[in-house]
Amino acid sequence: MSTLRFRCSVLLVAALSLTAQEKEYKPKEEKLPGDPVAQPIAYSHKTHVAMGMKCANCHTMPGDGFAATFPKETMCMGCHATVKKESAEIQKLAAFAAKKEPVPWARVYKNPDIVWFNHSVHVKVAKTECAECHGDVGKRDILFQEKSLSMQTCMACHAKHEAPNGCDVCHASQ
Ligand code: HEC
Ligand code: HEC
Ligand code: HEC
Ligand code: HEC
Ligand code: HEC
Numbered sequence: 001m002s003t004l005r006f007r008c009s010v011l012l013v014a015a016l017s018l019t020a021q022e023k024e025y026k027p028k029e030e031k032l033p034g035d036p037v038a039q040p041i042a043y044s045h046k047t048h049v050a051m052g053m054k055c056a057n058c059h060t061m062p063g064d065g066f067a068a069t070f071p072k073e074t075m076c077m078g079c080h081a082t083v084k085k086e087s088a089e090i091q092k093l094a095a096f097a098a099k100k101e102p103v104p105w106a107r108v109y110k111n112p113d114i115v116w117f118n119h120s121v122h123v124k125v126a127k128t129e130c131a132e133c134h135g136d137v138g139k140r141d142i143l144f145q146e147k148s149l150s151m152q153t154c155m156a157c158h159a160k161h162e163a164p165n166g167c168d169v170c171h172a173s174q
Contacts, residue, residue: 027150034145037108042089042142049138055130065120070105073097108143109134116172126161 049055058071077097084090096103111117122128130137135146147153151170158165 025151027152030145030148030150032145032148034108036142036144037106039106039142040103041092044141045137045143046139046141055137061119061123064118065124066118068119070102073101073103108145109149111149114171116170126163 048058058075059068060071061068073093073096076093080090080093085094093103122133123130133147133149137143154170155165157163158169
């Protein structure tokens with residue numbers, strides 16, 4: 001009898017601490033689809049992907065593969081030193097390249113710092129298509145948030161693929 005009562009109170013404590021954790025998490029507000037994100041240069045994915053350029057040509061995921069990364073301006077200038085060099089947009093690009101400064105692209109998808117996310121694991125190990133998390137980027141002139149990146153979305157896909165879902169998997173620093 002006393003063992004039973006003991007077990008019940010352990011369960012109760014576990015249940016209470018779970019509710020406490022759930023209360024700490026306020027679901028992030030996401031507007032889907034999001035508004036078009038204004039960029040410093042009118043770069044179009046649609047134009048460049050239609051020419052046959054691949055996502056991985058520009059988003060190389062170097063090193064540990066955490067970031068997809070943005071292409072270097074010298075890479076763009078490989079074509080634009082000659083292609084459309086009279087265009088005002090290309091002149092902005094050329095000015096950044098000449099100063100050896102990265103174009104300050106505005107971010108479309110961004111996790112808070114407490115989240116641990118690695119592109120390589122998802123793209124190369126789990127074989128997830130870019131489109132599953134970013135939508136049909138290759139058809140867009142200007143990007144906007146198309147897919148949810150909320151904690152529930154991450155966890156639902158992990159559950160579906162039997163990937164780990166403990167808090168410390170995505171919040172390793174907690
Ligand atoms: C499982 C979901 C998922 C997949 C698959 C995915 N991404 Fe991402 N992507 C994210 C998340 C989450 C962020 C925000 C990361 C952050 O803020 O740390 C992001 C950010 C980015 C960024 C900007 C920041 C950075 O990481 O350098 C680029 C560019 C990007 N993704 C491109 C791609 C491309 C290209 C592919 C396919 C090769 C791809 N992503 C596949 C979820 C994904
Ligand atoms: C493989 C060659 C190539 C690379 C690399 C390339 N572009 Fe282009 N880009 C083109 C071509 C070709 C066009 C013209 C397409 C058209 O108008 O039909 C173009 C068009 C553009 C335009 C529109 C110019 C205008 O005024 O019409 C911008 C802006 C642009 N590119 C930016 C970039 C940026 C930024 C990068 C690097 C991230 C880049 N490009 C990389 C070939 C390239
Ligand atoms: C010619 C180079 C180039 C190619 C090819 C390219 N991208 Fe990009 N990508 C860029 C540049 C430059 C930006 C920043 C400007 C913008 O957001 O439009 C960007 C931004 C992004 C972002 C937004 C990142 C963020 O969170 O701010 C995503 C997602 C993305 N690319 C995915 C893709 C996918 C998926 C493909 C293939 C279908 C692809 N890209 C092909 C150059 C490229
Ligand atoms: C499209 C489905 C999908 C989505 C969406 C997704 N993941 Fe994953 N994730 C996976 C799969 C599958 C694995 C297991 C990969 C493997 O086999 O190791 C994984 C593994 C991970 C890992 C463990 C990686 C490691 O370093 O061992 C982390 C951390 C992670 N995901 C974080 C996230 C975060 C954060 C988000 C949301 C921003 C997210 N994931 C969204 C499918 C997804
Ligand atoms: C598969 C990845 C993943 C797992 C597992 C996960 N989280 Fe998250 N968590 C996220 C992402 C992505 C965000 C940011 C987006 C959002 O707020 O929805 C987040 C945000 C949070 C925040 C809000 C932080 C802030 O910026 O205010 C809290 C609190 C949190 N998580 C707690 C937890 C707890 C507790 C668990 C275990 C029950 C957990 N998380 C498991 C991905 C994950």
